[in-house]
Amino acid sequence: MTVALKVEDLSKTFALKKPLFGAAPPGVRAVRPMSVEVQRGETLGIVGESGCGKSTLARMLVGLLEPSTGRIEIAGKALDNADPAAFGRLIQYVFQDPISSLNPRKTIRQIMEAPLRLLYGMNREARDKRIAEIFDSVNLRHEFLHRYPHEFSGGQAQRIGIARALAAAPEIIVLDEPVSALDVSVQAQVLNLLGRLREEFDLTYLFISHDLAVVEAVSDRVVVLYFGSVVEVGNAKTIFNSPRHPYTRLLAESAPVVGRPLTAPEQKGTELPDPLNPPPGCAFAGRCPKATDICRREDPALRRMGEDQFAACHHPIEA
Template identity: 55%
Template sequence: MNEIVLEAASLEKSFGGRGLLPWGKGKRSLQAVRGVDLQVRKGETLGIVGESGCGKSTLARMLVGLSEPTGGRVALSGRDVAEMRRNARSELRRKVQFVFQDPLSSLNPRKTVRQILEAPLDNLLRMPRDRRRERVAELMQLVNLRPEFVDRHPHEFSGGQSQRIGIARALAAEPKVMVLDEPVSALDVSVQAQILNLLGDLKQRLGLTYVFISHDLAVVEHLCDTVAVMYLGNVVEHAPAEEIFRSPRHPYTHALLQSVPTLGRRSDPDALSEGELPNPAAPPPGCAFAPRCPRARDDCRQARPPLERMADGHLAACYYPLAREAGKDASQA
């Protein structure tokens, strides 16, 4: 079994909770991530999916040390990320890198591509100048960009080319893990396919491990080995990708799949319209999905269901999960 390279344990993140003035009335905090447990194994691509506002991007930023958890911990190859963030920041950045959703806004408009790619080579790897020039050429080749592009600025590129530069910048640090936050959502469909194929090729060639944040289930199904489904800051289902898409056990996962159009079946736009999204600053007691769930009963509204084993490698947080056969039939209906 492959080693665990990235792990989150009881991870939490809250925002707010205090008034603007010391004597002012305190504000209610917003808990964006609520006790998440995840393990990512070497060479794996973990997809994290859910509706907008479920905490995906907040979780991603904590995984790479860009945001400090309110509670719990993140470990990278057994080492605490918060400690590395304080004492070994350069080592942390060498081991895990982040690819942003908007490629243009993540690149410094005043720098050329050469300067953008040389920065991690110089600051993190302490690479000599002659070797840096060679390595920049190698990185451009890795992401299928023409070598003469190195002296251009980001605004001279298309969205897809800009994202290739962002990927090359992440690769420059020679990381073991890459966290990608909606890396293709801002791109045209044809360009999305090119970037996804590039990511798949780089993973195989360089032995990378990915955490892939997305709301696009078709993309996740194409790229990911395992999938974690988030709802209002919680992981409500976690399983191999094939199992998630073939036989979802949590009603929320089933509703997500029903809302996506597939060949031979119309999407159901009302699959998630039952009730309103709970206020994340005041989540309902018990299961957060209960107000929208057709299977909810009284005990669902009293205590939050734990993430429990439903089958081999398949976890779901539901007191009344879909039966395996029923889930399979429903997802294909």
């Protein structure tokens, strides 16, 4: 297997406004230095709650946001210029809100043609042929090309978004909550389509979602983020059944499941730490039942905990 995407020490700190007097505050660390590798043809799921940095990470990967530190390698080549067009041919993005990712004043044909013309310089004939091929792959009717985005339902619009990403013929597609705005019956259609396209076009996916069940259903491996850092990485089959990090377990137990009685795994009204004033040590320590002094002092590093599972915890859950 070859490595499709390699990320080393990638981080993003948003600078805060310097006050009139005094030094500038340290800034908000949306993503702390993280390293991730994705194999070709693999689907890497990224889960985490709001504010964990998953969208910031995704936007850095596709070049929409410049990283503060670190490097991104796609298929062995480093991408260090922040030119989205250079990224565009290698990595594409499917947005959460399908309707707002399509310009309301353009026809679907105009939207589909842009990447073909600008990234590949195709002439009209080649473009028409390619668009027809892609539309067949994503089950969209050809007469849709003359319509405007507001005429489509969420599921159709998301398929158009996927078709646009495919038009750039990328190696990797970052899917940022691609089904969370869709109804469940339509969600399944889109997820199955994504699975089929991965085989057909030999794609690598980064699938970002807050829905553990969806992530588990589509992913090979899963990364769990908390407060801007990777807290656990593991095989999708096992990570939620035998989590090593207490946060992963909390997530898995919080998801409502048919047939499990209602329990709040956390009775306290616990909240995320304040990003402007992050606590020292492990960010999860304040909510963690197993936290001890070392957790509040030292930030745990990601350690191997089993065959293909890694967790950043001083007191991991025993398997």
